[in-house]
Amino acid sequence: RPYDLQDRLVHYATRVIALSEALPETAAGKHVCSQVLRSGTSPGPNHSEAQSAESHADFVHKLKISLKKLRETETWLKIIAKAQMIESAALLEPLLKETDELIAILFTSIETAKKNKQK
Secondary structure, three states: OOOOHHHHHHHHHHHHHHHHHOOOOOHHHHHHHHHHHHHHOOHHHHHHHHOOOOOHHHHHHHHHHHHHHHHHHHHHHHHHHHOOOOOOHHHHHHHHHHHHHHHHHHHHHHHHHHHHHHO
C-alpha cells in the first residue's frame, strides 16, 4: 500500500487521544488534556483541508497550520514529561518521536511546495 500521510496523521491523533486518557483528573491534568487534545488532533484535519485547497497559497497556508499545531503539541508533550503527569514513558516517548518526524515531513513539504510555486 502506498504511503499515506493523512493516515499517519489520523493515527497520530488517536495516539494523542489515548495519551489524554492517561492524564490525571486534576485541575492541571484537565487543562493540559484539553490543550493537547486540541492541538494534537488538529494536524490531520488541516492536512485534509490542504488537499482541497482553493489555491497554491491556500495549500501552503493549511500545511503551515498543521505544522504549527504539531509544534504546539510537541511543547505540550514536553510539559507532560517534565511535570511527570503520566507514569508510562511508553506512551510518551514514541509520541514525541512521531511528532518530530511529522514536523520534519511537513516542513519539507512546505519548502517543496514553495519551490514548486517559484518554477
